[in-house]
Amino acid sequence: GQSLEQPSEVTAVEGAIVQMNCTYQTSGFYGLSWYQQHDGGAPTFLSYNALDGLEETGRFSSFLSRSDSYGYLLLQELQMKDSASYFCAALGGAGTALIFGKGTTLSVSS
Amino acid sequence: NAGVTQTPKFQVLKTGQSMTLQCAQDMNHNSMYWYRQDPGMGLRLIYYSASEGTTDKGEVPNGYNVSRLNKREFSLRLESAAPSQTSVYFCASSEEGDSSYGYTFGSGTRLTVV
Numbered sequence: 001g002q003s004l005e006q007p008s009e010v011t012a013v014e015g016a017i018v019q020m021n022c023t024y025q026t027s028g029f030y031g032l033s034w035y036q037q038h039d040g041g042a043p044t045f046l047s048y049n050a051l052d053g054l055e056e057t058g059r060f061s062s063f064l065s066r067s068d069s070y071g072y073l074l075l076q077e078l079q080m081k082d083s084a085s086y087f088c089a090a091l092g093g094a095g096t097a098l099i100f101g102k103g104t105t106l107s108v109s110s
Numbered sequence: 111n112a113g114v115t116q117t118p119k120f121q122v123l124k125t126g127q128s129m130t131l132q133c134a135q136d137m138n139h140n141s142m143y144w145y146r147q148d149p150g151m152g153l154r155l156i157y158y159s160a161s162e163g164t165t166d167k168g169e170v171p172n173g174y175n176v177s178r179l180n181k182r183e184f185s186l187r188l189e190s191a192a193p194s195q196t197s198v199y200f201c202a203s204s205e206e207g208d209s210s211y212g213y214t215f216g217s218g219t220r221l222t223v224v
Contacts, residue, residue, distance in 0.1 A: 096158075098143075100153040
């Protein structure tokens with residue numbers, strides 16, 4: 001089976017940096033993905049890590065450590081529009097489907 | 111606009127009624143998925159289809175059936191709706207099982223069973 005653990009809530013102020021963690025337990029593991037979901041909206045893809053290390057896309061970075069079964073999403077220069085839920089998701093093997101964590105709700109205040 | 115289209119967007123059913131949720135994608139993706147989302151529970155996988163002609167159960171398949179009608183369409187059927195199936199249902203597609211390019215999600219169907 002697979003399970004992913006995320007903190008339920010994180011708060012931060014505009015302009016700050018926030019890190020959202022994800023630990024996983026999976027019977028197989030291909031990689032870790034991150035998705036953003038605004039209230040009432042559809043999840044949208046942010047990033048994917050198949051290998052250990054940091055992947056950067058603009059203000060967003062994602063990190064993976066396979067040996068620690070751990071990853072995180074880092075958001076820099078926070079903006080009000082970053083207030084949303086963030087989900088990590090793992091793929092257990094070829095021909096399978098993503099299993100999602102319960103998500104972290106990020107609240108950004110001015 | 112290219113993407114994943116789900117119909118209907120909203121539905122209210124009485125306990126015991128049946129209905130089919132429709133999903134179509136125009137990105138020529140091989141793989142399609144159905145998830146449900148309940149408050150505080152994240153997205154839970156109901157069924158998926160890795161390629162046309164195949165379907166597999168996910169985490170919470172009980173009470174649902176699926177049909178991969180063709181490469182574009184993947185429907186979800188509730189044969190006898192129950193209040194526990196009140197949820198937001200999302201369909202998604204991807205180029206293949208690999209998630210490196212990400213899943214594209216539809217806008218969701220908000221289902222209430224009374």
